[in-house]
């Protein structure tokens with residue numbers, strides 16, 4: 001039998017959860033327009049909407065909050081964070097930002113010109129938004145296996161070097177300001193990128209003088225997969241793997257709300273002195289002084305401590321294996337999920353789960369709504385609704401994958417909670433024939449998944 005590591009922490013503070021009847025949950029879902037983003041947190045039993053900013057901080061991080069230095073400039077917590085980022089990520093410069101998208105905004109504004117091409121290993125919603133808002137065109141260069149939910153490739157986040165080379169040949173390297181390399185790839189199911197692939201992408205980019213900026217949001221989870229799956233890394237520490245990964249890039253955007261283990265924050269890091277000078281000018285306009293960038297001193301302290309805790313083996317092993325546990329239970333019951341299970345979430349394959357729905361009947365949105373109604377478990381759609389519309393044609397982007405993401409917050413839930421979730425999904429799977437699709441009643445123009453509203457399609 002597989003060995004799942006027990007929680008490497010004990011519980012010091014508890015937060016009671018509310019339980020509601022099925023009728024109450026159904027009423028709450030109707031009120032929320034069948035969008036799990038619009039359900040009140042209080043009405044949720046187990047909240048797997050996201051692992052973003054939902055981490056339980058440690059006693060040391062909370063203690064760090066008490067030594068927040070809220071000076072407008074030169075806060076000691078900034079100096080601590082600055083030194084920590086430089087040590088663990090290895091880049092020469094950094095500015096804090098209010099969260100990951102703040103860093104994406106700065107980077108996109110400074111690096112992208114009208115008509116530029118930004119290759120990436122699958123898009124991320126806010127990342128692509130900022131690239132496109134600055135005149136760029138995102139091009140997906142992830143390997144084909146990433147689009148196949150049943151492929152067992154161990155590094156499904158890898159970049160396909162031939163696809164990247166083809167873009168360079170077609171548009172010219174001068175049209176490509178940087179490659180956006182996500183580790184792990186959220187929308188592919190939290191799939192990792194191998195060190196070998198990072199190395200090869202780096203070599204190709206060096207040859208053509210193209211920068212690499214990591215979307216480092218879940219880089220520690222990626223490092224764990226490299227340690228487990230890649231030849232030659234079994235005896236290398238997570239910290240050293242992280243440092244080596246980052247050494248192949250020119251900088252990174254980071255959402256502190258994920259692998260830095262805090263509830264809010266982020267940063268933009270880079271090696272280029274000249275770029276850093278321009279970042280320092282722009283950060284003042286959008287975030288704040290370069291020494292706080294939209295973060296309170298206490299939050300910078302918590303993030304510095306969180307970065308150190310994130311690379312502790314006992315933590316990251318439990319985190320990733322707990323996710324695997326949920327995935328294994330669902331697979332054993334025959335529930336279709338993205339394989340192999342990624343680092344932060346289990347993704348239900350809604351096309352296979354609800355084969356009687358077309359993509360226009362929003363299978364993933366439908367499944368997420370019903371899972372909440374049946375069990376109080378909150379999840380998130382990652383399919384046609386999240387993908388939005390093409391800027392030029394106005395048509396829906398039509399992603400191959402229609403997924404429901406069960407995202408596990410860090411250090412929040414136990415294996416017993418995972419069992420509750422698994423039982424609820426399995427039960428719903430047995431009743432899947434009774435589920436009918438949804439249609440839009442309100443569609444916001446940008447990042448529509450956050451605020452869209454839906455209603456059940458009526459039988460004709």
Ligand SMILES: *Cc1c(COP(=O)(O)O)cnc(C)c1O
Nearest residue numbers: 099100101124186215217255257
């Ligand atoms: C969350 C996330 C971001 C954006 O970070 P925020 O802190 O939410 O602004 C960017 N990329 C990926 C892959 C993410 O998961």
